[in-house]
């Protein structure tokens with residue numbers, strides 16, 4: 403009880419002084435709806451998320467689609483048969499997969515939406531007029547698996563064209579574990595916000611951002627400390643931590659001073675921040 407009170411008092415002090423902490427709906431709202439689907443993104447918008455976080459893959463006919471896995475995952479998507487590597491499927495072929503019927507066993511609250519298809523990036527970006535939220539777009543690409551994606555340069559070109567088509571340059575950030583697409587994007591369009599994603603790197607955040615050439619960092623939540631965040635802020639960086647789903651994790655990140663929290667349950671995080679006077 404005393405410990406809880408001690409945490410609550412500093413959080414109230416933070417409430418008076420901190421800018422709004424951005425809520426990112428991770429893969430839309432994976433805790434409650436099938437990940438990276440239109441129903442999940444619509445839920446995140448209704449919940450008041452500041453960012454829709456989504457993952458990108460590229461089809462055989464060069465269409466950007468929203469999927470965490472470059473190889474379709476039978477644990478969450480129902481197959482019509484045939485190839486499973488997205489880069490080997492045309493959009494029309496990919497659309498035959500049902501990625502809404504199977505509940506992800508990791509998320510007991512998740513409600514299936516049978517028949518849901520993998521959306522294109524353009525479909526997700528078409529939600530923009532529904533609010534002033536932003537898009538946190540992750541390029542899923544890896545130097546180990548060049549056969550799963552176009553080159554980093556081509557990936558960045560396709561993404562930039564998609565963003566420009568909807569005139570959303572000011573409402574997107576692009577993040578990646580593979581900094582090659584970030585660097586390519588920077589060359590093509592220096593105004594697009596970029597964030598270095600990492601899960602293992604113990605260096606200070608500024609060193610990682612310098613290496614990636616970004617003004618934002620997206621560390622795994624366990625790497626976040628108040629000292630690292632303060633040093634990042636002193637260097638002009640913003641910090642968006644992933645993927646925190648528990649109240650105690652949210653409180654730790656709030657106390658550390660992060661700028662954004664990436665969560666599978668944006669509605670719950672919004673409620674949590676409201677309870678603490680943080681929105």
Ligand code: G3P
Pocket residue numbers: 428455457470540599620644645664
């Ligand atoms: O937004 C950060 C987070 O999405 C990175 O991990 O694997 O869920 O894409 P992953």
Ligand code: CA
Pocket residue numbers: 455456457540
């Ligand atoms: Ca992601």
